[in-house]
Amino acid sequence: MSSVPENAPEHCPGTNSEDAGKASACAGCPNQQICSSGATRAPDPDLDAVQERLSSVKNKILVLSGKGGVGKSTVTSMIARALALDESKEVGILDIDICGPSQPRVMGALEEKVHSSGAGWSPIYVGENLAVMSIGFLLNSKDDAVIWRGPKKNGMIKQFLRDVDWGTLDYLVVDTPPGTSDEHLSIVQYLSSSPPVAAIIVTTPQEVALLDVRKEITFCRKVNMPIIGIVENMTTFVCPKCKTETAIFPPTTGGGKQLAADSNLQLLGQLPLDPRIARSCDNGENFLTEEPTSPATASYKSVADQIVKFFEGQS
Known part of the structure; x- marks a missing residue:
């Protein structure tokens, strides 16, 4: 509950709200600065519950980009599938793109629905060692629109983290919306x-x-989020028939390679634009096993290997 001070303006969100000091009702309020700083905000009572739930999830990976349309959902699904090729590892995908959930279709689970038990929500298993959770599983229809403001979306994210019974996971890969916001x-x-x-x-x-993307790197550094590296997607298109390679998106300023060098980050891989990947995602198929000799498959496996090495270095 948000604590609303005496003599507060109409529609005051309260000092404990995430909108404290930021809502339109806060304009002109003498407490606006202190509220927006978070100094009056009580600790989130659910933080301990989230921490306890995530204690069985060993490594967490956020897939980020300030830009929409760069292929975050595809990269998320392919990285998770690549990590799950090691049958000794348990892998999960959490889709927090609340307004545009893609993982149910990409992972071939569009018609699935979430079940609840005493332990919480059960994720949807798309393989022996690969599970998925998305708001897409909670909608009545795949065409339903989620028309929510920030606080309600944040509440859904918290519920996913607090209430999903993942069991023990080696990797949780999180598909995020574009931007650097709520x-x-x-x-x-x-x-x-x-x-x-x-x-x-x-x-x-x-x-x-x-x-x-540069803004996303700045965001990570401001919130002290370690960055494993940069993945450049759709680097070139290689014709499946004639093998001619074409730069569909010309790197006028050096592309991801130059960005990685400028930001002192590792370039994890340059992924080719392969129409077979799009077809596999539309059909919910595993491209890595369907096309094991594809250069794209080798690239994704290489990215997964570097992720494994990164976390091994953290332990």
Whole structure:
């Protein structure tokens, strides 16, 4: 509950609210600065519950990009599938793109529904060692729109982290929406309470994408989120028939490789644009096993190997 001070303006969100000092009702309030600083905000009572639930999740990976359309959902699903190729590891995907959940279709689970038990929500298993949770499983129809403001979206993210019964996971890969706003602050706050957690930054080569991706790197550094490295998606298109390689998105400023060098980050991989990947995602199929000799499969396996090495270095 938010604590509303005496003589507060109408529609005051309260000092404990995430909108404290930021809502339109706060304009002109003498307490606006102190409220927005968080100094009056009580600790989240659910933080301990989230921390306890995540204690059985060993490594957490945030897939981030300030830009939409760079392929975060595809990269998330492919990285998770690549990690799950090691049958000794348990892998989960958490889709926190509340307004645009893609993982149910990408993972071939579009018609599935979440079941509850005394232990919490049961994620949807799409393989022996690969589970998925998304708001898409909670909607009555795949065409339903989620029209929520920030606080309600944040509440849903908290519920996913607090109430999903993952069991024991080696890796939890989190698919995020574009930007650096409410959802990102919430997921970082909760995951940071249960390290290790680190981010992968996804970009495409063209400058219009890199502009926003640089902001995402700044965001990670401001919230003290370790960055595993940068993945450049759709680097080139290789024709499946003639094998001609074409740069669909020309890297006018050096692309992901230059961004990684400028940001002192590791370039984890440059992923080719392969129409078979899009087809596999639309059909909910595992591209890595369907096309084991594809250069894209080798690239994703290499990215997964580097993620494993990163977390091994953290232990």
